[in-house]
Amino acid sequence: MPKLDQTESTLEIASTQGIKKGKTNFSKKFRDPHAIHPAANAVISVLLGILAFSCVFPFIYVIIISFTGEESIVRNGFELIPKEWSIDAYRYLWGMKEALFRSYGVTILVTILGTVISVFMITFYAYAISRPQFKYRRFFTFLAFFTMLFSGGLVPTYIVVTQFLHLKNSIWALILPLAMNAFYIIIMRTFFLKSVSESILESARMDGASEWRIFFQIIFPLSLPGIATIALFSTLGYWNDWFTALLYIDNPNLVPLQALLMKIEANLEFMRKNMDVAILQKSLFDTIPQESAKMAMVVIATLPIAVSYPFFQKYFISGLTIGGVKE
Incomplete structure (x- = not known):
């Protein structure tokens, strides 16, 4: 009887491992080929954010300069945060x-x-x-x-x-x-x-x-x-x-x-x-x-x-x- 119990437990462990292995192979086989890894997704998001900001920033800078006082521009040049605001x-x-x-x-x-x-x-x-x-x-x-x-x-x-x-x-x-x-x-x-x-x-x-x-x-x-x-x-x-x-x-x-x-x-x-x-x-x-x-x-x-x-x-x-x- 002890040998029989040991055999049954061995078969149960083997079947459990086989099911897990089958699930793993199934998930690998049917994994979405277009899925993006979270780390890659984060890197792409950061790069796209930098690109978007680089496209918008020149216009924001132009708006800031348009509200800068003329004397401040002559004295200090173009500044991101002007010392003198003016309309x-x-x-x-x-x-x-x-x-x-x-x-x-x-x-x-x-x-x-x-x-x-x-x-x-x-x-x-x-x-x-x-x-x-x-x-x-x-x-x-x-x-x-x-x-x-x-x-x-x-x-x-x-x-x-x-x-x-x-x-x-x-x-x-x-x-x-x-x-x-x-x-x-x-x-x-x-x-x-x-x-x-x-x-x-x-x-x-x-x-x-x-x-x-x-x-x-x-x-x-x-x-x-x-x-x-x-x-x-x-x-x-x-x-x-x-x-x-x-x-x-x-x-x-x-x-x-x-x-x-x-x-x-x-x-x-x-x-x-x-x-x-x-x-x-x-x-x-x-x-x-x-x-x-x-x-x-x-x-x-x-x-x-x-x-x-x-x-x-x-x-x-x-x-x-x-x-x-x-x-």
Whole structure:
């Protein structure tokens, strides 16, 4: 009997060890291959946090400098924690509030209209050259690609816009020259070819859907990731553009924000370099916060788009998550 009890206990221990070993092998065999080790996850989180902070810190530093007194900047240079805080830069810009508000209105109008027009023109063009049944798709694809390599040139473009289209001192002069972008066309064409199933389009045609209905009810919703991308790029392009206004706009009522701020900075730089003029107007020159005003202009130009982006970010991300099409 003692031998029998010993044998049973040995078998029980062996079976228990076998079960544990089987569980271990099973867990190793079916372990998630995409799982990240906690230590690696912590290191990645720290690195991404440092990267995010390095991206945000320059803008925070610019904001701090914009609230620094001009005398403190001249005496101590740019400091992370200034010894003298001041709102003179914003007070100086507030003295031009009418021109600033007018330029804000022009910039917002141009950005909204330009983005909408640009998105529709680019998607129409890209969808046409992505369809195999379009007879001239190769020619128009080459035409779009050719403009990426060789542009029309500044002088011919100026002549076309001012002499042929008669858009000088017009709001459309700020919109139409930037409406088409060959690089965005290639992006959307590639997106249509790789992400939109041809079988879905054939089924819609068999059901009697027209090309317009196919585009707006099938192509457009399925293409939200690409459309959101080019819409974001177009918005930033219109918002930051000042060179177009420099070429085509002489009317002060149509000057966008970036062009206005560029002119203000140029005036400050002119006064700084021409000390004879500054001496004649010394009292005025001493009251102008030159360096902090430049930083305040950066804040004024950047803050609206930076504040509004988080509210539209969910639409941008949702577009990225619903674009999958399966056969």
